[in-house]
Amino acid sequence: MEAFNYRKAGSVDEALVALNGADDGKFLAGGMTLLPTMKQMLATPDTLVDLAGASELVGVSRDGDTIVVGAMTTHAAVASNSDVQAAIPALAALASGIGDPMVRNRGTIGGSIANADPAADYPAAVVGLNATVNTNKRSIAADDFFLDVFETALEEDELVVSVSFPIPLKAAYRKFPNPASRYAVVGVMVAQSAEGIRVAVTGAAASVFRADSFEQALSADFSAAALEGLSVDSDNLNEDIHASAAYRANLVGVMTKRAVAAC
Amino acid sequence: MSVSVSMTVNGKAVAAEVADETLLVTFLRDDLRLTGTHVGCDTSQCGACTIHVNGSAVKACTMLVAQADGCEIDTIEGVSDGETLHPMQQAFKDNHGLQCGFCTPGMVMSALDIVKNNPSPSEQDVREALEGNLCRCTGYTNIVRSILAGAKDMEAR
Ligand SMILES: Cc1cc2nc3c(=O)[nH]c(=O)nc-3n(C[C@H](O)[C@H](O)[C@H](O)COP(=O)(O)OP(=O)(O)OC[C@H]3O[C@@H](n4cnc5c(N)ncnc54)[C@H](O)[C@@H]3O)c2cc1C
Ligand code: FES
Ligand code: FES
Numbered sequence: 044m045e046a047f048n049y050r051k052a053g054s055v056d057e058a059l060v061a062l063n064g065a066d067d068g069k070f071l072a073g074g075m076t077l078l079p080t081m082k083q084m085l086a087t088p089d090t091l092v093d094l095a096g097a098s099e100l101v102g103v104s105r106d107g108d109t110i111v112v113g114a115m116t117t118h119a120a121v122a123s124n125s126d127v128q129a130a131i132p133a134l135a136a137l138a139s140g141i142g143d144p145m146v147r148n149r150g151t152i153g154g155s156i157a158n159a160d161p162a163a164d165y166p167a168a169v170v171g172l173n174a175t176v177n178t179n180k181r182s183i184a185a186d187d188f189f190l191d192v193f194e195t196a197l198e199e200d201e202l203v204v205s206v207s208f209p210i211p212l213k214a215a216y217r218k219f220p221n222p223a224s225r226y227a228v229v230g231v232m233v234a235q236s237a238e239g240i241r242v243a244v245t246g247a248a249a250s251v252f253r254a255d256s257f258e259q260a261l262s263a264d265f266s267a268a269a270l271e272g273l274s275v276d277s278d279n280l281n282e283d284i285h286a287s288a289a290y291r292a293n294l295v296g297v298m299t300k301r302a303v304a305a306c
Numbered sequence: 307m308s309v310s311v312s313m314t315v316n317g318k319a320v321a322a323e324v325a326d327e328t329l330l331v332t333f334l335r336d337d338l339r340l341t342g343t344h345v346g347c348d349t350s351q352c353g354a355c356t357i358h359v360n361g362s363a364v365k366a367c368t369m370l371v372a373q374a375d376g377c378e379i380d381t382i383e384g385v386s387d388g389e390t391l392h393p394m395q396q397a398f399k400d401n402h403g404l405q406c407g408f409c410t411p412g413m414v415m416s417a418l419d420i421v422k423n424n425p426s427p428s429e430q431d432v433r434e435a436l437e438g439n440l441c442r443c444t445g446y447t448n449i450v451r452s453i454l455a456g457a458k459d460m461e462a463r
Contacts, residue, residue, distance in 0.1 A: 048307045049326035049372045071373075078329075078368050079350050091326075093373060119362070143438025144419060145353060148362040149369070224351075225437060 044081050048090045055099060055179055055202060058092050063200055065090035070202060072115060072154030075146050100153070100204060103127055108210050110134070114153025114203040119144070121152065131172065133214040133232065137164050140218065142225050153203040156188070159195045159250065161281065162226035164218065166251035171232025171243030172214060175207045182207075192249045211236040215305035217298045218246070221285055228286050229294035233302040235265065242299055247280050247291045257299055267300040311375040315340070316384030324371045331355045331366035334381060342382035342411045346440065353439035356412035356419075357381045363419035365438070382411035385418070393463065394418055394456035403452030405443035413439050417453040425461055429454060 048065070052058035062068040068090035071077060080086045094100055100115035103124045110130050112121060121127055122139035141147055141155075141164050155165040156176065169176065169185045176183040179202045188196050197203070211234040218230030227246035231254075234241050240261045242254040260269045277292035286294070312321040315338060324333060334340045334357070346354030348367050355366040358380040385392045391399065394417050404410040413436075420427055420435045427435070432453050433446070441449060 044327045044329075046307075046325065046327055049309055049370065051372070051375075074370070074373065075350065075368060078370070082348065091370075095373065143353070144416065144435055145356060145363050145365045145438045146350070148364050 044078075045084065045087045047081075047088055049093065050090060051093045051096050053096045055097055055204065058094055058097055058202060059179060059200060061090070061092045062202075065092070068092055070094055070157075072151040072157075073117065073149035074154075075142075075150040076154060076158050076160070094153075094202075105130060106207075110208045110210060111205050112152050112208065113205050115151050116153075118142075118147035118150050118152070118155075122147065130210045131208060131214060133211075133216045133234070134168055134172065134208060137168050137216040137230075137232070140164065140216075140220070140225065152206055156206065157195060157197060157203055159189055159191075159193050160226070161192050161249055161251075162221070162228070162246045164216070164227055164230055164245065167216060167218075167227070167230045167232040167243045167245040168208070169206060169243075170251045170253065171216070171234050171241050172208045172211055173234070173236070173238065173241060174209070176203060177205045177207060178203055186253075189250045194250070209236065213306045215302040217301040217305065219294050219298060229291055229298050231295065231298040231302050233261070233299060233306060235261075235306065240265065244275070244295050244299075247275070247295055249279070249281070254295065254299065261303065265303065265306075267303045270296060270300055270303070309372045309375075311371055313374050313377050313379055315379045316381060322371075326370070326372060328371045329367055330357075330369045330371050330374050330379075333371045334366060334379075340381050340383050344408055344411055346408065346412075351438075351440065352409070352412070353416060354409050354412040356415040356439065358415060358419065361422070363416055380415075382414060385414060392418075393459035394421070394453070397456030397459060398449075398452040401448050401452040401455055403444065403448045409439060409441040409443075413441065413449055413453075417456060420453060421457045421460055425457065427454070427457055 050061040069088040071091040071093045105126045118138045118141045127135045214234035216232045218227040229246045242257040245251045277288040280288040280291045282288040344354035346352035350368045
């Protein structure tokens with residue numbers, strides 16, 4: 044790893060000052076993505092600003108019909124939180140299926156969504172549950188947050204503070220995991236709320252997307268049978284050693300049906 | 307740049323001045339000479355470097371020393387009671403839970419984390435919780451058997 048300066052921030056304000064004072068600074072959350080990336084020299088920041096000391100970024104709270112998860116809350120903490128388990132069991136289950144226990148003990152929701160890996164699980168929860176990403180500057184609607192491969196609406200000096208998840212009537216997440224890493228080859232969050240049905244797909248394309256035709260079919264008839272004969276176009280889907288685009292397109296249908304059946 | 311850190315490692319207070327980019331596993335192995343914590347992949351995949359930080363299993367190759375400042379660290383060296391093996395270590399020995407032994411320190415540290423969260427795990431629980439630990443030798447069957455036996459022994463005590 045290249046040399047860099049480590050800065051520990053005790054608060055969001057301190058973190059922003061430290062980042063703005065650096066030439067090429069990056070926030071450090073769980074480090075589960077950033078440190079391996081730096082070891083491979085795919086990122087060479089001159090400063091890492093550790094957010095672990097900013098206690099206002101940690102924890103889960105229930106605020107009326109919303110579950111608010113602080114950016115530095117680990118996957119393990121989300122998975123085991125009793126409010127999340129009671130209000131949005133699909134979110135707790137999704138967090139408990141990320142990577143492995145050691146990754147879940149360090150990795151955070153803020154790091155995961157800021158990183159926007161096309162195969163990450165949380166993007167399906169954020170978009171499927173129609174969450175709002177709260178930053179130090181503004182609140183960003185889920186549909187506007189994820190832009191492309193490893194690209195979000197976040198600006199350079201913008202920090203994810205928390206994610207607000209409206210509590211759905213029902214929701215379920217199903218993924219076809221990569222057998223080695225557990226990243227989603229395809230993962231689908233299906234959620235039903237007073238506003239309607241959302242079907243968010245991760246792993247299949249450059250970025251999480253909503254399967255519109257599936258949402259329409261499920262709005263008319265919320266059953267796996269309603270999806271018979273429907274498919275997503277494989278044209279823009281990912282193709283790699285793990286799965287062809289056509290296979291991923293098929294998996295989107297299969298995972299959506301399983302999620303609907305589990306709702 | 308360097309950073310001064312202090313932490314507790316296997317119950318002993320440790321203070322040091324290290325380069326900012328020093329990995330926790332490097333510090334444990336090269337500076338403290340606690341070489342039981344292994345580096346199998348250095349890419350966060352294999353779990354041979356698993357230790358406990360404030361009681362939770364983490365991969366020491368994917369954490370900076372600076373991030374461990376003020377923390378309580380437990381490594382495989384702190385598990386036995388002198389020459390007397392911990393029940394989980396004894397279970398690995400009794401059940402042939404290791405062959406070359408390279409993955410074993412990480413396996414034992416993960417095993418202790420599994421039992422802490424779930425004192426009487428099922429075979430399926432153990433298999434799922436070992437997702438982050440790779441073994442090139444055993445085929446896992448005897449590791450799972452060891453952990454189930456170790457969990458029973460720990461509960462019995
Ligand atoms: C072996 C392994 C298996 C994995 N399997 C899965 C899996 O199955 N599913 C899955 O979804 N993920 C998986 N991951 C990724 C894991 O979930 C990471 O924890 C996550 O992607 C990044 O979170 P982090 O807290 O570690 O962030 P870091 O690595 O610390 O940071 C990642 C990026 O986000 C930025 N950042 C961090 N926090 C903030 C913030 N609050 N505001 C703005 N920017 C921020 C950082 O600057 C950096 O660019 C796996 C990782 C490993 C090593
Ligand atoms: S050496 Fe740390 S996970 Fe392999
Ligand atoms: S015993 Fe050789 S790697 Fe597990």
